[in-house]
Amino acid sequence: MNPTGTGTGSTGATFRSDFHSTETARELRRAGVHVTYLTARPRGAARRETTVHGTVVRGGGRLTVWLFVLLWLVRNRHTVDAVVGVWNGLPLFSPLVLPRRTPVALLVPAAPRRRATAGRGRARLLRGVGVLCPIAGLLRRVEARAIRLVYGRRALCVVVPPSSRDAPVPRDAASSRDAPGSPPPVPSSAVSPASSSVALRASLGRRGRLYPAQPGPANTAHLLAALTAEHQRLHAPGPPSRMPGDARTPVTLPRTPRTAVGLAALCVFALVMRMTAVDSAYDLHVDECYYVEIGRSIARGEGPAYHGGYFALHPPAFFALLAAVLQVTGSHGDLMTDVLALRPVSAVLGSVGMLAATMLLRRAVRPAVAWAVGLLLALDPFLNRFDSRAMLEAQAMAATVVGLLILARTPNGRRARTATAVGAGLAFAVAVTTKDWYSLITFLPVAALGLLSTGAVRRMRLTAAAVTVAGYGSYVAATAATGGWPAWREQKLDGLLRALGVRQITGFGSPHNTTDLRGRLLAHLDLYLVPYGLIALGACATGWLLWCRRRHPGLFAGSPARSLITAAAACSYPANAYAGVWGTTEEQMFYPTVVLSALAVGLAVHLLRCRQVRTLRGTSHGRVPSRGGSGDRDGGRSRTERRSRGRRGRIVAALPLLLTALALTLDARAWTRVHTTPDDAHRRTRVWVDGHIPRDATIAATDDTVPQAIPRAHQRDFTGPEDLVRLRPGYLVVSRELVAQGYTTITPGLYAELDRYARLVHREPGATAKALEIYEVRRSADAQARGKRR
Incomplete structure (x- = not known):
């Protein structure tokens, strides 16, 4: 992108105007925009150089800089995406030399002061005889007429002084805040009667949109909003005809679509990661x-029935979604085929x-951090494992995060806030009607934050709850x-007792399970090292965030997403800790x-x-900036300490980047290993x-999964050799891993002696x-059993 910011940096310009021009160019460049800054050329300055403001092009002097800017724009008129003209005494009238559809925004660093300031000498004498006032009035009228003719309905951005107070926000500013990409509304205390944007508009006869803004980095958001409005006005409604990455697209149009395209690409990347070999990378569960x-x-x-009985252990939201998909696509009549066909539903969710x-985190942190976390979540092998199967976790967590994302924004209008709260509550309702456990990270943190907050935010959160x-x-x-009330009451009570650890049927604490949580974690450490590390780091980070929110609530006041993330994470860890120590812990609970x-x-x-955290930390420790003079021992020591602190600071700043790169590398290695090794032993x-087995032969299974795959x-x-007699002869299917974990109906002792009573005819390996x-039970099994009894 190549928007051009035009400003006057000559010695004749005021410091405030030059400061706003350079700061605005710098913030635009930080926002990812390629900025060309046109200004005057003082004696000895280079014609062109690259600075923190962007590419600076200098030419002309104090009085000829206007001609230089217009000539430069004429020469580069077809490569300029947008122009930000800085009004410093007289606009540059850039629309005269630009294509009609090039967005132009006029930035007024402060409300134009009338040049009839208190003068000295001749100026005071001329004012005394009434000469300057008529001339100034005539110039103002000519200037207003010229601006109205040249700029027409172009956008006007007014930077009002920060010391102004007690003036209402203009109606135009209120109407423009709902425009796509518009910045947050400016508080009424930021507009003064002396420099009122309404008075400015009336004096100039402006008809275009007007955007009031405070000085500083906020100018960038207002400029982008103004240019977006200009593009919408100059072009036909609807999506642009060119791709967002095209160099000819205006400055703010690529910013919103560029973010949207990036998020869409990230979503597609995550879907590809989950859909690759979705029917063979993970065995039947x-x-x-x-x-x-x-x-x-x-x-x-x-x-919601299973084998003729009412199923109420989990709510039916996910089952209803699967039923809707089956109604559209049709059932294949075979359970395993339907399972493999419905796995893409979880992948999409x-x-x-x-x-x-990722979008929720973008509301709370810098975009680079959000993109890094999004890549980690897209490539995480633990999440891929459950998203590639028809499990409850994908839908429940997707609804949870969507609800938090909706609630992370506080609209201005009362109706909009109510609609936002209802939308978040409906998303949370989908989560808890998918799996009851998710009420701990939806209803509980939102209700707690609602009780701790005040005003409109309190009503929103309590409404969502x-x-x-x-x-x-x-x-x-x-x-x-x-x-279904009797079955619901009975199964929910059983589930509650299992969650509390009173009744251990499944999970690592069940009496028949021979493996514990520690052994399971060590067995999967090579694949899930990154998610395990994230859980450990997340526990420390959540504790620090809770402390930080208590000690420095100002860091969380401006971003509801920060409080929502902290509260949800703080409610998740105690539940998992309790389940790991006393309750029923299953691997999907860590999703x-x-x-x-x-x-x-x-x-x-x-x-x-x-920077705020570092400042608060330094203040809390009583540190005072050093002002030691040069040449003494203490000054040299402080300089050495500052250098060492600077090196440590750079190392600490680079550490998250290195850890992220290492985590992505490990996740990519684990993903490649899983998706290149077939794990479809049941299929x-x-x-x-x-x-190979005759239709009339008897096939027995020792676990719950085999009958689902083989009808x-x-x-x-x-439990003993006599139980094999019932097959007379027949076939037995045994899972070696489930035997080792104690989840089969054949005893480990009988499995160890199975070669005496049966013949192994086939083995299918799988991760x-x-x-x-598959064992074929011998005909002599009955005689061997009788001999063993004797």
């Missing part, structure tokens, strides 16, 4: 088989959740109305913790690098069974199941 079967039941009109998390409760209550009422940990770490890194076993298989219990083994 028993939970996704249950969920798809319930979705098939809803699609058939039978309600996971990508949407990652996109919403109330809508969440109403959404879950509607689900409970519908369950009771359809006759939301990984997402919130990444957000908390990104927010903490941003605030640690913030390949199904193919082998259909081609001919039936789960049975095998999840380790190996699916």
Whole structure:
């Protein structure tokens, strides 16, 4: 992009005008815009150089700089995307030499003071005889007429002095704040009667939009908004005909689409990461088989049922979505085929959740930090593992983050705030009606923040919490109305007892499970080192954010997203800590913790690098800037200390970048390893069974997953050799990994002696199941069992 900022930097310009011009150019460059700064050329200065303000081009003197700027614009008129003209005494009238569709904004660093200031000598004498006033009035009228003819409806940006007070915001400014890309509204205390933008507009006869702004970096946002409005006015409504990256597109149009295109590209990247080998990179999971079967039941009109019984352990939001997809695409009649066909639903939901998390973090931190966290979430192997299966976590977390994103903005109007709160509450309701656990990171933190806040923000958050409760209550009422209340009460009580650890059926604390959480973490450390590290860092970051919010609430006052991220992460860790020590812990429970940990770490890194935090920290320790003179020992020591601190500061500043690069490298390595190694042992076993085992043969399974993949298989219990007699003869399918974990219906002792009673006929290796083994039970198993009993 190449917008051109025109300003006067000659000795004749006032310091305030030159300061606003250079600061605005610098902020535009920081915002990612290529700026060419045109100014006068003092004696001895270079004609062209690159500075912090952008590319500075100098030419002309105090009185001829206007001619130089116009000639330069004529020569480069077809390569200029937009022009910001600085009004320092007299505008440059750049629209005269630019194409009609080139956006032009006129920046007024301060309301034009009348040149009839208190003078000395001849000026005072001439004013005394009344000569200067008529001349000044005539010049003002000529100037106003020229500006009205040349600029017409062009945008006008007025930078009002910061010391002004007690004047209403102009109606035009209020109307322009709702324009796309417009900056936040200017408080009424920032406009003074002496330099009123309304008076300026009336004196100049302006008809275009007017944007009042405060001095400083806020000029950038107002200029971008003004240029966006100019492009919308000069071009036909609708999307641009050229790509946003085209060099001929105006300055602010690429900024919003460039961010949108970047977010869309990140979402597509995350979706590709999850959709690559989605049917072979991850083996069949028993939970996704249950969920798809319930979705098939809803699609058939039978309600949330599983094997003839009402299923109420989890709310039906995700099952209803699967049923809707099946209604559109059609069921294939085979459970495993439907499971593999519905996996893209979770992949899309996971990508949407990652996109919403990135957008939420962009409201709280610098864009670079948000992009880095977004890449980590898109490539994270732990999240990919669940997003590539038909599991509950993708939808529940996506709805949670979308709700936080909606609530991270506080609109101006009362109706807009109510609509925002209701929208966030509906998103939270989707999350809690997908999985009850997510009420801990939706309703609980939002309600707590609502009680701690005041004013409009308090009403918004409490309204969102109330809508969440109403959404879950509607689900409970519908369950009771359809006759599912007894099953709902019984299964919810059982789930609550399992969550509290009173009844351990599943998870690492179950009595039949032979592995613990520590062993499981060590077994997956090579793949999930980055998410495990994020969880650990996120715990520290969340604690620091809570401390920082208590000690320095001003850092969180201007950004609701910071408080929402901190509160959600703070509610997630205690729940997982309790589940790990006393309750039922399952691996999918760490899914939301990984997402919130990444957000908390990104927010903490941003605030640690913030100048306000460093200032507050230095003040709290009682540090005073050194003013030691040169040449003494203390001064030399302080300079040495400052140099060493500067080196340490640069190292600390580069550390997050290095850690991010290392984490992305490890995640890319883990993703490549997972998606290039087939892990579909159940599907390949199904193919082998259909081609090699007779239709009338009996097939027995020792776990819950095999019957879902092979409809001919039936789960049975095998505690001794006599149980094999019932097959007479038949086939037995055993998962080696589930036997080692204690999740099968065959005892480890019988499995160790299985070669005495059966013959191994096929083995399918896999990363999840380790190996699916098919045994053919021998005809002599009955005799061997009788001999063993004797």
